[in-house]
Amino acid sequence: MTAQTDGASAGISARPVRSRAAGSRPGADPAGRFIRLLTVGPALLAAAWLLTGLPLLLLGHFSPLPMLLAWIPVALVLVLLAVRCLSGQGRERAAPGAATPARTPLWSVGALLVTAAAFGADQFAYHSQQIIVQRDPASYVEFGNWIARHGSLPIPDDLAAFGAPARLLTFFSPAFDPVGHAIAPQFMAGLPMTLAAGFWAGGVSTAVAMNAVLAACGVLALGGLAARLVGPRWAPLAALILAASLPEQFTARSDFSEPLAQIIFLGGLCLVIDSLAHDGARARWLAALGGLTIGLTLLVRIDGASDLLPLIPYCGLLLLQRRPQAIPLIIGTVVGGGYGAVDGLVLSRPYLRIVEGSLVPLILIGFVLLAATVIAVLARWERGLPAWHDTWLPRVAAWVPVAIMAALFVRPWVQTVHGPASSVVADFQREDHLPVQPTRLYYELSLHWVIWYVGVPAVLLATIGAAVLARRCLLGRAREWVLPLLCLGWIITATLLRPGIIPDQPWASRRLVPGVLPGVIVLAVWALAWLTSRLGRLGRISGLWRGVIVAVLAAALVLPAAQTSFRPVLRSGGPLGIRVAFTGLAIRPTYQGEIQAVQRMCAALPADASVIMLDRRTSAPLEQVVRGMCGLPVTALRHRWTVAEVIRDIRRIGRQPVLLAATRKELSRFGGPSRQIMDLRTRADAHTLITPPRTTTRLSITVWMSEPAA
Secondary structure (H helix, E strand, C coil), rough: CCCCHHHHCHCCCCCCCCCCCCCCCCCHHHHHHHHHHHHHEEEEEEEEHHHHHHHHHHHHHCHHHHHHHHHHHHHHHHHHHHHHHHCCCCCCCCCCCCCCCCCEEEHHHHHHHHHHHHHHHHHHHHCCCCCCCHHHHHHHHHHHHHHHHHHCCEECCHHHCCCCCCCECCCCCCCCCEEEEEEECCCCHHHHHHHHHHHHHHHHHHHEEEEEEHHHHHHHHHHHHHHHHHCCHHHHHHHHHHCCCCCCHHHHHCCCHHHHHHHHHHCCCCCCCCHHHHHHHHHHHHHHHHHHHHHHHHHCCCCCCHHHCCCHHHHHHHHHCCCCHHHHHHHHHHHHHHHHHHHHHHHCHHHHCCCCHHHHHHHHHHHHHHHHHHHHHHHCCCCCCHHEEEEECHHHHHHHHHHHHHHHHHHEEECCCCCCCCCHHHHHHHCCCCCCCEEEEEEEHHHHHHHHHHHHHHHHHHHHHHHHHHHHHHHHHHHHHHHHHHHHHHHHHHHHCCCCCCCCCCCHHHHHCCHEEEHHHHHHHHHHHHHHHHHHCCCCCCHHHHHHHHHHHHHHHHHHHHHHHHHHEECCCCCCCCCEEEEEEHHCCCCCCHHHHHHHHHHHHHCCCEEEEECCCCCCHHHHHHHCCCCEEEEEEHHHHHHHHHHHHHHHHCCCCEEEECHHHHHHCCCCCCEEEEEEEEEEEEEEEEEEECCCEEEEEEEEECCCCC
């Protein structure tokens, strides 16, 4: 289905009229119907998995057979419902400047599929093996591994396996917090439940590669959004820009939560947009499905609480218009968001305490926004929406995106953002040869991050697109853009104003993946389509020259992203004496060899071992690995002088004490032979703060083991 952005029939206050060309018949665009179904399919399948997975996890029965028995019927219901609703006759929308909708060309469907498939295959070829806990991806993997094996939370601390008083031991490790006599993993359960399917299907090797598939589906979902809002001919271009961007590749190669959130958020937007093309039951069911999938972003990432805020005023607009989508959209969003709330309050409460500094203000903003919306709806219930087109508001709204982007662009020259002191930031500053200022956050560079990864032309065109669309929405000429513009505009502004992340690259670029880059890209492509239509109206430019201009502008959108990702350089050699070499991170695998290193470590540990980690260099990355992947009880000590006492307690209960440390020297003082059971040499992500990342860094992890003599 194509999307109309300038016809009066798409107004938010006017009833749309059918825009099908005379003589066409219902269902005359099978390719358009196929692309609509294809691009929301992954979101619906993921939603079904999450809907069935969380109750089973809460009940302690999250295992393959119950999951399949529950997921298959739920997935069938959601998909068949979407097929039935989207297969019916709806109101097609034309691309910018088009008088009537055009049929979806087969080449655009094929190009979109090829782009997504090629992207997924490339990321699979370069995917990492982050299972040693240093940052979020390995934490998600270990979380997923535990529930895949045990089907329940929390994780027991196995205090009895040490025979020692709890006051001598500690079970804390990064992303795994002790709660009473158990351990609660941080983060929301959405991605770990999804990774569990990978563990069941093919073990850890499959689980660490799953994000390549998820990110490919995210690229497909963005293509679907562009097809609806801009037109199907523009969908492959939007997908290609996203696929070429380094943040999308970065999060596709390790198990980050952003690609899954991207799938269900963009897929949900697509379903809501589709609902606007229908009336009656079809409109209600599509809106409910859209709200459900968007709401489930909260189950995947806690930042989804911010992404849901624009739905509050949008639902108020629908209520004032007496639109059939209003109540189903509210119900679907509440149900999906409720899943995230239950997960946070029951399974991830320690994590909520960690992020409460950001979460509490969001909750307060949500309540204020909800109250204001309710008051506005009650006040305007009899009169409906104001006649905004007769006021100055549309003209002012057009300048808001321009002002925001201009302020973000000049921000580095007028503001230096500081926060609590961080030793991690100080370490990265030393690596980057910068002045050591542990309180620096570098958030003032956030718009420049976007420019690094998709280029100046994309940002400029996106600003133009947002300005034109803001005016058109208030004039009642871009109905299908109201929710996407609210959501994507809010996400771009809020994320760039306060990214809320350690600011090293490419790590911080993950914040751009769920909504910022998709928003910038789809707005830029819409602006390109709009400019193309205006060139056609001039009448003085031939079709050939118009095609050349469009090709040049399209290249200006794709090439900056590809330049940052692949960094082509000229080198000597080849038949012509000169060749092009690619030096960017797109062809540099990281975190390789971790699976084999962990498997060798687990094989070296005795089956009846009670493992004691002697130093932070070992316990921080490997404590949950030993507990979850080796299946052995493990602890660290509150005081080093209690080692001998704990060893005696372990022997007393008939188990074998095993000491692990990063160096042989750490073990020598406790007697017994020692041997090295891990010697991992690999490459890791760099930590640049004021430039885009261009290389990787060395990563070495060594583990020595000792079995103290009796």
